[in-house]
Amino acid sequence: MCAQLSSRSHLLPESPFRQLLPYAETAKKKGIDVIHLNIGQPDIPAPAAALEAIHEAFYDKLPYSHALGIESLREQFAAYYSETSIKVNPADVVITNGSSEGLYFVLFSLLEAKDEVLVFEPYYANYSGFAVMADVTLRSVTLHVENNFDLPSSEVIEQSITPKTKAILFTNPCNPTGRVYEYEEMKRLGELAIKHDLLFIVDEVYRVFSFGKACPSVLEIPELRDRCIVIDSISKRYSACGARVGTIVCCNPLLLTGIDRLCKLRLSAPFVGQLFAQAALEDTSDYIKKVKKAYQRRRDLVYQRLTQMPGVETYLPEGAFYGFVKLPVENAFHFCQWLLEQFSHQGQTVMMAHGAAFYLTPGMGINEVRLAYVASEERLNQAMDCLEAALQQYPHSTLTPVIAHEAR
């Protein structure tokens, strides 16, 4: 026994964001400059006022906070979410150890073991692991880059709703595609949730980063008030992934009672991260506006470069800071590994996350990758130079020489 893992441990997927890290380390040891587009770790500095708050606040110890979060922080978040049309009270906001914990707490406390959760693939790859932890089953509806990742008709979606389905879970703007689902699309999904009595769980960690049209919060839809749950985090919007401060927002007090017990069990979210969050929410500078502009410029750059590469199929992301791209390769995982192990271009290479991990359906995403725009425009251009050169050199390209020639 002491030489065994549990069977459920074997069900936990490998992280597509970190699985290739050992190869990246080896590349770095060879002197290669690895441009990391594999993980959504923002490179942009955090709000100065929030960093100052950590440096300047007085604390002579690092205490537990209230299990549900520092009360004044919950008040600040309630005010922030009340900018939507649903009035959010401090009691409706729970501070979690990042959105990761929030998502797990929601799945564990609101679903029975073996219940089903409807997701749209490609979806945030870690949902698969949280489902294993909470012993629930994901069931997916496939979206396609060719259709701009549009949601299919309600009839098609309903084909994946079974008597075991208890929740819809999705990210808006979508990680990994960057697609923004607008008010009417959300509402249509919401009608399905009402019809089939499903929880409506929306991961809104990228909501402030939408380019062009604004990304609506599910809290804008009063009909969903009692069944919607927002999963959120300060990680992306304030470049504070290591703060480990997320939120669960839920205006149905009964649904929060199980989450309350889980919070008390793990005692506290991080104290300093919460101080940082307080100052970030108080910050009246135009930090978010500037950051959004930076991501938009990067998106434009990467999109433009990708569209010039023969055989690459892509889509203009409307939000978040990811691109999800079909490459002219047989196997994107192998290609990503090859990029780290056997390739370099002017001393550089690029690390990306392979697409299959963002799908439930076997065989899907096999030639796709996710890129995170978390590097400067200069570095992103270098990363695109690498990708372009690599696709020309890669021995398992699916581009026929003729097509490759024509495309040039």
Next chain:
Amino acid sequence: MCAQLSSRSHLLPESPFRQLLPYAETAKKKGIDVIHLNIGQPDIPAPAAALEAIHEAFYDKLPYSHALGIESLREQFAAYYSETSIKVNPADVVITNGSSEGLYFVLFSLLEAKDEVLVFEPYYANYSGFAVMADVTLRSVTLHVENNFDLPSSEVIEQSITPKTKAILFTNPCNPTGRVYEYEEMKRLGELAIKHDLLFIVDEVYRVFSFGKACPSVLEIPELRDRCIVIDSISKRYSACGARVGTIVCCNPLLLTGIDRLCKLRLSAPFVGQLFAQAALEDTSDYIKKVKKAYQRRRDLVYQRLTQMPGVETYLPEGAFYGFVKLPVENAFHFCQWLLEQFSHQGQTVMMAHGAAFYLTPGMGINEVRLAYVASEERLNQAMDCLEAALQQYPHSTLTPVIAHEAR
């Protein structure tokens, strides 16, 4: 459905440390000074050098660390644990969001659902909740204050080992009793673990706080090298419960592979908490020595006061900062609530955790409480004044007037 919690949510126990907080809030609003001995939140300032590190370090964002923890911190911890007789490598140390997460990760990744874990009651109450989260079953062997919480004979312990038992879990020094289990006792338990092929999980978060005899780490027992797992945390020893930095130490690489995936899934432990931990481990002042002395003085004070109270049965704790006490009351939960709702003594009252939550066996601990010595000697004296006066006034005392008289 949207008006329901999952059945497993209902299995999560209420937190005995926080369950009565609403009553404490009400008492405070009435102007009563509530002395909090209910939760193990140290009041002693954290090491100055570690706080300075947070204030002075340069960071322009709060990034994810490596999923298993900042590498140099894992090296520091490995050196710290290598002071025992087992050589610990950085790869054997995983940084967790406090010991809470560590314990859950161990139970989830190493046990099958419905496996049994042997514990000694009274045990740290939150183990019950982590067992629900990991879908494993606790089975307990009862220890008694009358026997100084000695472990029973191996034969008696074996009566609680079934074919489903896959692990022994205990805290040393014990939370809630303060009992320190010595090398020979650990070794005897370890023999049982080897005989029945059990994992040996030891929660050592209070290990530095032992008064008199030193508390051995399980890492001192080479025979257990491949099956022992240490759960640890900086929360208590550096007054940093809100840092959310714990460790799992395990020298069997296979056992860590499941934990590795869980860590990657939740991405990162808190960044600033890890900076704090690095500086705390580097601190060469005699901080721990001083803090230990302070807790020892408090223990002596509380023990001496308790032994003078009629009908109170107690035991001299050898470590940690708790006392576990039998009171002359019918129901300690009711008594603790009454202390907050209906009692005050010179404008003060005391909050404690009720004992039943530290037992698995129904009916056990019903007249017991846990007190945490996390207040100054002056405040502890005031708390004892409150307790003494309360036991005389409490209408459901089990002290007969004659006994009460005799005891005086």
